[in-house]
Amino acid sequence: MATLYKTATSEFMDVDDIREENDRQHKIKNRVLLVASRGVTFRHRHLMNDLEALLPHTKKEAKVEAKQDMDLLNELAEIQGCNNVFYFEARKHQDLFLWISRAPSGPSVKFHVQNIHTMDELKMTGNCLKGSRPLLSFDANFDSEPHLQLLKEMFTQTFGVPKGARKSKPFFDHVFTFSIVDGRVWFRNFQIVEKDPETGGSMKKNDKPTLVEIGPRFVLCPIRIFEGSFGGPTLYENPRYISPNSVRAAIKAQKSTKYANRVADTQDREIRAEANPMPADPFKDVFE
Amino acid sequence: MPNEERIYNESMTGDDDETALEIAALQSESLLPPPKKEYIYHKEALTALLEEISQKKLKWIHRCDITSTEPVVVDKTEDDLDRELKFYQQGLEAAIQGKQAVIKAGVPFSRPDDYFAEMVKTDTHMAKIREKLLAQQQGIQNAEEAKKQRELRKYGKKIQQEKLKEREDKKKASLDKIATIKKRLRSGDLGDADDFEIDVDSDDDANFSTRSGATKRGGKLAPNKKRQNKNDRYGFGGKKRGLKRNTADSAGDITGFSVKRNKSGNFSGGSKKGKAKRPGKAKRQRGL
Numbered sequence: 001m002a003t004l005y006k007t008a009t010s011e012f013m014d015v016d017d018i019r020e021e022n023d024r025q026h027k028i029k030n031r032v033l034l035v036a037s038r039g040v041t042f043r044h045r046h047l048m049n050d051l052e053a054l055l056p057h058t059k060k061e062a063k064v065e066a067k068q069d070m071d072l073l074n075e076l077a078e079i080q081g082c083n084n085v086f087y088f089e090a091r092k093h094q095d096l097f098l099w100i101s102r103a104p105s106g107p108s109v110k111f112h113v114q115n116i117h118t119m120d121e122l123k124m125t126g127n128c129l130k131g132s133r134p135l136l137s138f139d140a141n142f143d144s145e146p147h148l149q150l151l152k153e154m155f156t157q158t159f160g161v162p163k164g165a166r167k168s169k170p171f172f173d174h175v176f177t178f179s180i181v182d183g184r185v186w187f188r189n190f191q192i193v194e195k196d197p198e199t200g201g202s203m204k205k206n207d208k209p210t211l212v213e214i215g216p217r218f219v220l221c222p223i224r225i226f227e228g229s230f231g232g233p234t235l236y237e238n239p240r241y242i243s244p245n246s247v248r249a250a251i252k253a254q255k256s257t258k259y260a261n262r263v264a265d266t267q268d269r270e271i272r273a274e275a276n277p278m279p280a281d282p283f284k285d286v287f288e
Numbered sequence: 289m290p291n292e293e294r295i296y297n298e299s300m301t302g303d304d305d306e307t308a309l310e311i312a313a314l315q316s317e318s319l320l321p322p323p324k325k326e327y328i329y330h331k332e333a334l335t336a337l338l339e340e341i342s343q344k345k346l347k348w349i350h351r352c353d354i355t356s357t358e359p360v361v362v363d364k365t366e367d368d369l370d371r372e373l374k375f376y377q378q379g380l381e382a383a384i385q386g387k388q389a390v391i392k393a394g395v396p397f398s399r400p401d402d403y404f405a406e407m408v409k410t411d412t413h414m415a416k417i418r419e420k421l422l423a424q425q426q427g428i429q430n431a432e433e434a435k436k437q438r439e440l441r442k443y444g445k446k447i448q449q450e451k452l453k454e455r456e457d458k459k460k461a462s463l464d465k466i467a468t469i470k471k472r473l474r475s476g477d478l479g480d481a482d483d484f485e486i487d488v489d490s491d492d493d494a495n496f497s498t499r500s501g502a503t504k505r506g507g508k509l510a511p512n513k514k515r516q517n518k519n520d521r522y523g524f525g526g527k528k529r530g531l532k533r534n535t536a537d538s539a540g541d542i543t544g545f546s547v548k549r550n551k552s553g554n555f556s557g558g559s560k561k562g563k564a565k566r567p568g569k570a571k572r573q574r575g576l
Binding site: 053054102106107119120122125127128129130131132133134135136137138139140141142143144146147149150152153154156157160162163169170171172173175177179180181182186188190192194208209210211214225227234235236237238239 | 327328329330331333334335337338341342343344349350351352353354355356357358359360362365371372374375376378379380381382383384386387390395396397398399403405406407408409413414416417420421
């Protein structure tokens with residue numbers, strides 16, 4: 001065999017080239033570390049589990065308390081051999097923030113995660129192979145602004161399953177869509193059904209496939225983009241982002257004005273009544 | 289495509305109350321903190337960073353990203369149906385394009401029918417989904433059936449009323465006839481008329497009543513209505529024990545239960561108009 005191989009390599013000069021290219025491609029290892037902070041709710045945890053099930057190149061870590069020292073996450077990523085980190089940070093046991101970072105040198109993005117629907121919900125009827133590679137579908141809006149372009153590249157590197165990743169299956173049966181509506185990134189996951197929806201039989205050659213949603217669903221509202229991993233100078237700030245805290249405060253303030261308004265009205269009425277006393281009726285005693 | 293329709297019929301409205309509140313709060317701008325004057329946005333730095341981290345030199349099959357030809361534009365973000373349709377279209381375009389690109393790269397796209405492997409959603413979960421879908425369809429069918437029945441009942445009532453009216457008319461007509469005959473006879477032969485009159489009268493009421501109200505049945509005097517009820521209630525003949533106790537059947541009997549009445553909150557029954565209420569004091573005095 002060895003001689004055969006030798007002759008083959010000598011005869012076809014480009015075999016080496018092919019091998020080299022293969023090697024180079026094998027070196028691209030996008031691995032993602034999934035970490036949650038303390039205080040995530042069940043819904044947040046389920047979302048994390050869904051992502052773990054869908055992305056075979058992820059590694060889940062135990063919860064960490066990284067409020068002060070975000071550098072800890074870079075170290076964790078290094079230990080686990082990951083070059084990307086998804087850090088799910090829960091605040092007040094209700095708000096979920098997602099950090100997507102390229103460890104150890106950056107950049108990193110902080111998102112507010114909204115409208116979470118996990119795969120456990122029975123409304124989404126699709127299903128796909130565990131570990132099959134997804135197609136990544138991006139909205140054309142992603143090319144319109146530099147910060148969105150950066151997001152697109154980061155999503156491609158984190159949500160895309162590398163070819164030949166461990167535990168991955170060699171087929172494509174689902175598509176992740178990333179769309180921009182309202183300045184936020186909407187994530188959907190669809191199964192590609194290549195069967196006739198009426199008969200269930202195989203499709204004709206020119207028929208369009210149909211999509212069935214698998215889940216999960218979530219919306220990522222970008223807050224900031226940092227140059228470093230979990231820190232460093234800010235490169236982008238979202239002017240349209242309103243923190244959930246101030247939204248709650250606004251709701252509360254609105255509710256609180258209800259009582260204050262009523263009290264003010266009562267006082268006003270009293271003052272008015274005093275200022276305009278009823279005129280005395282001259283015919284009051286006519287019939288008595 | 290039934291699949292497509294199914295997806296978009298289910299709008300996920302889990303967070304509706306919350307979002308309504310949030311929107312209301314956001315509209316009252318004064319309650320929110322005053323907007324910051326300047327937001328950081330370093331476009332050049334972002335572009336440079338993108339160049340640095342870009343893996344665009346990789347072959348497409350390693351990235352699997354597809355950008356839509358048309359940007360997603362949604363008029364109203366709250367319009368679930370429209371928004372999800374746009375996402376679906378984006379995903380579908382990607383699926384079609386992606387399949388071509390994958391096959392072009394010499395990688396299998398579709399999973400062969402005999403390739404079985406672990407799925408993202410387990411079989412039990414999928415069974416649950418199927419069950420729910422079936423239940424939903426059943427519910428729709430049941431509702432339709434009930435609607436049809438209601439219509440029929442409405443129609444049936446009409447028929448019943450017509451029948452009753454017809455019967456009454458018939459009775460009236462026959463009475464008129466008798467009256468005319470009587471009149472004729474009275475004017476003609478008085479002696480004969482007396483006998484005839486009795487006959488006619490006795491024809492009118494079917495059963496003979498005694499003074500006490502007891503009804504004669506089969507030659508034996510049956511007890512009056514009050515006695516009958518008392519006999520039923522306190523027993524006259526038959527076993528006395530355990531009659532008032534619940535049995536399994538009677539305990540499970542819900543024929544007397546009405547959801548409407550149960551939800552109405554008062555025990556007087558489901559009728560909308562109860563007893564006329566005593567008018568208020570002022571009204572009563574005015575009435576005097």
